[in-house]
Amino acid sequence: MKKRTILLLLLPALFASLLTDCRKKPEKAAPSPVAVPKGLKMKPYTVRGVRYRPMSVEQALQYTETGEASFYGQVGSRSASGEILRAGTCYAAHRTLPMPCTVRVTNISNGKSCEVRVIDRGPFHKRRIIDLSREVGRRIGMNPYGTGQVKVEVISIGKGEDKVFRQTDN
Secondary structure, eight states: OHHHHHHHHHHHHHHHHHHHHHHSOOOOOOOOSSOOOTTOBOOOEEETTEEEOOOOHHHHHTOEEEEEEEEOOOTTOBOTTSOBOOTTOOEEEOSSSOBSEEEEEEETTTOOEEEEEEEEOOOOSTTEEEEEOHHHHHHHTOOTTSEEEEEEEEEEESOGGGOEEOOOOO
């Protein structure tokens, strides 16, 4: 009898605690410190069995990398962002940066740099960090027949009024 009495006394308390837990409003996720520009290409994709996931805007705004660059681009073909690749223009391909974005590419051997729009995906060669149009290579003095060591820094993400800029410590 004592067990039944204890159970009857505890049951309403247990039920009430379950109800109050159910009525709690779910906690909202903290708002993103950076607004995501409209029209960004940020969907994950797969090439040759490898899955690539584009960086968040916050990650991309901090992105700086040094490594090997190469040339690419068939004039007249369409980029992953839908733009037609034209001769004499500065564009680039990157595996995981949001598109479109603008990066500064600096040739390590001579210090020359150029602002470049990332509008395509690639390079899909393990050693390379970015593919550049021949015009970018010409402007920064890269070997016209191959590859070169460059530093890549994100300047901005998006386009038009929605563009988000990297914060500088100046």
